[in-house]
Amino acid sequence: MENRLQIAAGNWKMNKTYSEGIELVKELIERTKEGRAMVILGVPFIHLKGVADLIASADSTGGQTSSIKLAAQNCHYEEKGAFTGEISVDMLLSVGTEYVILGHSERREHFKESNEILSKKVEHAISKGIAPIFCCGESLRIRKAKIHVDFVSNQLNEGLFHLSKEAFSKVVIAYEPIWAIGTGETATPEQAQSMHKEIRTLIERKYGKDVAQNTSILYGGSVKPDNAKDLFSQPDVDGGLVGGASLNADDFVAIINSF
Numbered sequence: 001m002e003n004r005l006q007i008a009a010g011n012w013k014m015n016k017t018y019s020e021g022i023e024l025v026k027e028l029i030e031r032t033k034e035g036r037a038m039v040i041l042g043v044p045f046i047h048l049k050g051v052a053d054l055i056a057s058a059d060s061t062g063g064q065t066s067s068i069k070l071a072a073q074n075c076h077y078e079e080k081g082a083f084t085g086e087i088s089v090d091m092l093l094s095v096g097t098e099y100v101i102l103g104h105s106e107r108r109e110h111f112k113e114s115n116e117i118l119s120k121k122v123e124h125a126i127s128k129g130i131a132p133i134f135c136c137g138e139s140l141r142i143r144k145a146k147i148h149v150d151f152v153s154n155q156l157n158e159g160l161f162h163l164s165k166e167a168f169s170k171v172v173i174a175y176e177p178i179w180a181i182g183t184g185e186t187a188t189p190e191q192a193q194s195m196h197k198e199i200r201t202l203i204e205r206k207y208g209k210d211v212a213q214n215t216s217i218l219y220g221g222s223v224k225p226d227n228a229k230d231l232f233s234q235p236d237v238d239g240g241l242v243g244g245a246s247l248n249a250d251d252f253v254a255i256i257n258s259f
């Protein structure tokens with residue numbers, strides 16, 4: 001039987017000043033101590049160190065280890081150097097970052113990140129010890145043309161499937177249909193399940209059954225407290241990557257408690 005992590009990951013995107021972010025995390029630490037799911041917070045770079053310090057002090061004083069892990073929202077594929085405005089994996093590691101969101105549709109669209117660039121980012125992050133949360137997903141046009149499975153398959157082939165089996169086993173996948181992101185329109189639990197199953201089958205074909213069964217596949221796109229339970233109870237949906245609803249403690253805690 002599979003042994004997959006159940007994950008509630010927040011993606012703050014470009015939201016929250018430093019003090020707003022810290023206040024939110026304090027509340028989340030307080031209210032998620034008993035949780036069964038792993039919580040990952042994808043915060044802006046300026047928050048990483050402050051959030052890491054809060055998690056560490058909760059662990060040392062609370063008697064109960066916080067289940068919160070830190071994610072960045074981007075990284076570069078080069079070690080270091082003349083890349084103004086970019087951030088390196090070593091920099092992220094130096095403040096305790098364990099995950100990095102890569103391949104989000106907003107980065108693909110607004111910052112022209114291709115599968116080729118993403119394949120380099122993924123490989124570099126894993127080689128240093130940061131686990132990618134690799135996003136894939138189709139637009140409404142592609143879904144309507146009924147070629148979404150091929151489209152996502154291509155994203156995985158070109159962005160991820162160059163990895164060795166050992167490297168791939170570090171990856172978390174987030175299936176995020178673009179038509180559901182920030183739109184209030186969620187994929188139905190059946191649509192999510194069907195796509196997650198396709199993705200798991202693709203992984204199985206490439207890396208075998210064990211790896212496929214152990215890969216966490218998150219759903220993203222307007223996850224809210226009132227739909228999280230139905231989505232997360234699907235057999236191949238191992239949690240969510242949550243944008244808007246992760247910016248509010250009540251909503252995000254309700255989603256975390258939906259497992």
Ligand code: PGA
Nearest residue numbers: 181182221222242243244
């Ligand atoms: P949303 O964003 O929950 O606001 O739709 C999800 C995401 O983009 O990761």
